[in-house]
Amino acid sequence: MVAALIQEGHRVLLDRRHQGSLAGHWEFPGGKVEPGETGRQALRRELWEELGVEASVGAKIGSAHDLTPDTERTLVFYDPPLHDQPQAVDVEVIRWFHLDELDELPMPPADRPLVEVIRRRHAARKARAR
Template sequence: MALGQHVSSASSPRVIVAAVIVMAGRVLACQRSAPPEVAGRWEFPGGKVEPGETDAQALARECAEELGVRAEVGARVGPDVPLAHGRAVLRVFEVTLRDGDVPRALEHRAMRWLAVDELDSVPWLPADEPIVAELPALLAAERPA
């Protein structure tokens, strides 16, 4: 099975997928509104892979639900990040928005487009921090000429 084509099953750790959306050298960060213990922290949008979904299908669905956009799921960003004492894993992918779609904060308190020098200006969720560390090279590659 190709990378990004993982299908969730009951015997494997729960898979959480997240999107790194880069436009004009900036990455989209979303501020959690719930649950209370993480409200106000920042994350990459995404959510749980449901049984029978591939990682890409789940991420496209989550982008539609959370941001109101149509997403093209691309390459992986960073390694799997273990969550919940090994009971779950975070997988992050580059995402391109289709046909000029503009994200809206449908399920988040706020959104910001962060440049490379602004990545540390928000309090990230601990699970997203290893991915943030991967972003400077990605953002430099996407910066407009």
């Protein structure tokens, strides 16, 4: 599984699932890696399918391991610069959220570690700006 951290200043782009056991949950854009794909290739494909955007998938910024009774998966997070304006293509809706709003949102457990990555990155930028 791969996911994208798409930020504009203090805001983060999330999409809302419209089906499955986590329908209605907000998540970072991304999805499954298909056979024969690298993580970066999968994320480029998922961003095109979900948001209609071309992206240059940059460096890996973190990962999380999610173990439930039914599944075991690793979610790898990337920070891709977008070349287009995102739109809700294959998701229910997309929305920009301020960093302070993220704790209140229903999210899949595997996406929660990225919230901490975002906070650490934001704090580091703030410290460098001083």
